[in-house]
Amino acid sequence: MLDIAPRVRVDVDSLIAAQHDLGVCDAIWRIAPAGKADAMSAPHLPKVAGIDPAVTASPHTVAPTAVPTAASTPTSPRTAHAPAQGPAASSVIQDRLAGMVSDLTTLHELTERLARASDLTSSLQEFLRAGAALVGARRGLIVLEPSDGLGPTSTIGLGLGHADLGHIETVPRSATSYGRILDGLPDAHGGSEVLPEPGTAPGTGAGGYATPVDPRHREVAARLGYAASYALPLTAEATGRLGAAVWLYDEQAEPNDRQRDLAGLYVRHASEHLARMLEVERARTSLATVAEELLPSRLPRISGVQLAARHHTGPHGGGDWYDALPLPEGALGLAVGSVTGSGPSAVAAMGRLRASLRAYAVMEGEDPVAVLSDLELLLRLTEPARSATALFAYCEPAGGPNSNGRGRKLILAGAGHTPPLLIGERRTEYVETTLSAPLGMLSCWEAPSVEIEPAPGETVLLYTDGLLRRTGDPMDRAYARLHAAAAGIPRSAREDPAAICDHILRTVLPDGDGDGPVAPADASEDIVLLAARFE
Structure with missing residues (x-):
């Protein structure tokens, strides 16, 4: 402190x-x-x-x-x-x-209060709010733009909407005190900047700026209703300049000496905290990028099947994964799984497990039990300290000998994994897969497979247990919530597996919003959804 x-x-x-x-x-x-x-x-x-x-x-x-x-x-x-x-x-x-x-x-x-912020976004918001209270302002914004160029860059406003921030960004950076800080000009140290009244000759502001007010700056200030500002640089000892913060006054005012001193002390401490949160955010982003690269870059195109997937990595990086791969003779393999643990080691184990399952699926994919048995043996021999759950589904070729003209047949086997969900116009039900232990828990794993025949227009949803755990409910209630969300999918969205995934995420997750499948930022569980709609 x-x-x-x-x-x-x-x-x-x-x-x-x-x-x-x-x-x-x-x-x-x-x-x-x-x-x-x-x-x-x-x-x-x-x-x-x-x-x-x-x-x-x-x-x-x-x-x-x-x-x-x-x-x-x-x-x-x-x-x-x-x-x-x-x-x-x-x-x-x-x-x-x-x-x-x-x-x-x-x-x-x-x-x-700042120390209790758990991520970079919440830290920036808390910093901006506290700074406004110290300098006596009502609105402001903070621009995160690290001088090392490694990012991330973002702009967060207090009392300013997205449109207001867009107007401010149209002002030339050299015309604002915080812009001069971001540009690294040698004479830019922040401070107060009072805009003269319209029609008056430009003079020296309270912060010592003698340059005339840019016409665009005056226009934006009049539109947003502010007449003065107070800017401070964000500089950490280890990382250098992080960005700049500026607070806006509705009147031609400026903080007094006491407010400046308090704000300076607070900003000095907050900058070090923001630098630590910045490093954490960079590590999370790098880990999430690696995890995404280990998953399919695009889903295969199979005649008669529409595929969509959603993957959200937790802040610590988990081992949830999915896969969809074309198999010989026009068949299709679908898989989801989860490796225990979190962090880089779990992500690496997930990549190895997924690559091994792909090899076993190509060799003997028509027998999902054999695929998981081989995977369990590999996991037990090479990584005895880990366990994993997995589910593999073999989708027969269209028009195959067992289709009976009613649609494709799916053969599934699961190892301690959550049961798939079958979604259609006339039914929404869980597929009763055989209860079995996760991979690596027993000396020899084996469980019988199950068969289902999705009707044309029905969707099979595979998912990991992170979707259920992020609800915060007991598992029985989480299953009921997922079933209710699937049953309530609008008719217009049932023909698009991507829309089905988005609806499930928005409905099931307590903090999901209406703009897309945004998972809670502070959740620790990964989420994987893989939807296959059969025509």
């Missing part, structure tokens, strides 16, 4: 205390170095329960008192610290110390 010396020397005469309205930073810098050996070790007051973002000034900070007259001002250094100054001087000092404690409590509360 904040590095503050455990003992702060206080040696202030009543005249200095009366003339200066000291905030926490001024008090530390002006009081601590001066005076004699008189010391005070003050414990921290209890933490304030909540902070009103609209309040920007500490209630303990009072207006400066009148300067004492020469007749009442002591001239001897010895008498300058005597208690004979009266209760007024003591009250001023107590108010200043109370203001210092209040400011430190505020910073402690805000930095604790």
